[in-house]
Amino acid sequence: MEQIAPDVFRIPLLPRDGVNAYLVGDVLVDAGMKGSAKKILKALDAAGVTLSAHVITHAHGDHVGGTPTIVDATGVPVSVGAGDRAAAEAGEPVLSAKARRPGLHGILKFAGGFDGFSVDHSLTEGDDIGCGFTVLETPGHSPGHVSFWRESDGVLICGDVVTAMHLLTTKAGLHQPPALLTPDPERNRESERRLAGLEPQIVLAGHGPPVRDAAQAMRTFVAGL
Numbered sequence: 001m002e003q004i005a006p007d008v009f010r011i012p013l014l015p016r017d018g019v020n021a022y023l024v025g026d027v028l029v030d031a032g033m034k035g036s037a038k039k040i041l042k043a044l045d046a047a048g049v050t051l052s053a054h055v056i057t058h059a060h061g062d063h064v065g066g067t068p069t070i071v072d073a074t075g076v077p078v079s080v081g082a083g084d085r086a087a088a089e090a091g092e093p094v095l096s097a098k099a100r101r102p103g104l105h106g107i108l109k110f111a112g113g114f115d116g117f118s119v120d121h122s123l124t125e126g127d128d129i130g131c132g133f134t135v136l137e138t139p140g141h142s143p144g145h146v147s148f149w150r151e152s153d154g155v156l157i158c159g160d161v162v163t164a165m166h167l168l169t170t171k172a173g174l175h176q177p178p179a180l181l182t183p184d185p186e187r188n189r190e191s192e193r194r195l196a197g198l199e200p201q202i203v204l205a206g207h208g209p210p211v212r213d214a215a216q217a218m219r220t221f222v223a224g225l
Ligand SMILES: [Zn+2]
Pocket: 060, 062, 063, 111, 160, 206, 207
């Protein structure tokens, strides 16, 4: 577990920053893939953290795969964006029309279906998740995608609205999420412009290393959309 800012920690779940979960105080943000739960529980244990809640940026298999096991082990309540609640409970993410064509299995195995789980709360704009973070509705990559924003020091946890690495080469840098997994790319670009407009200091994405001095990088990124 790596401390990024006061009360904010990153839990890397794959080599080369491939998949991240985060800890905000005693709240777990995302839970990686099915096989990530063990790693997360071990990291929490080693840090002496007792979780109070689990919040989710969006209901894709590489962000909620570990959720059922985490909930079984800790009993904490789970919150997800209102627009992703049905997908989370069914274990069926909303993907692009193209992704529903047969034969496209690689990336979908990674980020697609997962074991559904019951959701305790739906997150909506302005909700407080603790440690100064509030919920921003940032749809596009999924209908109910949310980000977590702390205005006081400009820390943004943005799920997959942007990725902080190229997903194939793993080279660091800001990118749009894969089109196959993004049902509404134009709406996602609106979310990207909104997040850039906040001028975040640190951007923490689901994929890729932390982006520091992020305001300029985000400005340049959205100018190129
Ligand atoms: Zn993802």
